[in-house]
Amino acid sequence: MDDVAGKKNRSDPRLNVARYQVDQLAGIRNPERDDDDDTNTAGQSSMDQRAQFVEISIAQAMRRGDFDNLPGAGKPLTNLHEIHDPNWWIRKKIERESLTGLGPPALTLRTEDATLDQRLDAAPSEGAVRELLEDFNLRIIEARRQLQGGPPVVTPVRDVDAELSAWRARREERYRVAAEAREREAAERAAMTWRERRRHRRASRTD
Incomplete structure (x- = not known):
């Protein structure tokens, strides 16, 4: 042993x-x-x-206890599936500190692509969504044309029509969930006694 x-x-x-x-x-x-x-x-x-x-x-x-609580202790190695990236330290710093607009286009576009759906969902209209997508695609195309060294731009362009359809579906789902929540709240209020409704109104004003 x-x-x-x-x-x-x-x-x-x-x-x-x-x-x-x-x-x-x-x-x-x-x-x-x-x-x-x-x-x-x-x-x-x-x-x-x-x-x-x-x-x-x-x-x-x-x-x-000299070896206790070392960084990464007990955690699996990350990004083992990824190919070697000579600019990995730049990408990690951008991700860790949520930096925007810094680094080569290959990295900034990749970071933006990861959060693009959230930006699209926050857009107020289909026109605004289309503008965001067209601007994003244009910057990808321009970055591919500029041979300035650095890592290659592998971020794909977005299909505008497909993204608009997905945006509509997500918006409808949000509306549906909100409507169900309102109906559920209305049913709960209808089942309350007048004392419970008064306490509920007071609690709402306090909040």
């Missing part, structure tokens, strides 16, 4: 990092040991002793 536990501990990336840090610290404290290892092994600690020193140092650090 001890051998199995030892193998599991050695596969823990946090332990690997800690071993490296302890190894570096041991080299700083005893710089002459590296030179001696290259020329003469007499009088030096064996590899087993060195490993024991590292394991003890790691165990002590874990008892002190």
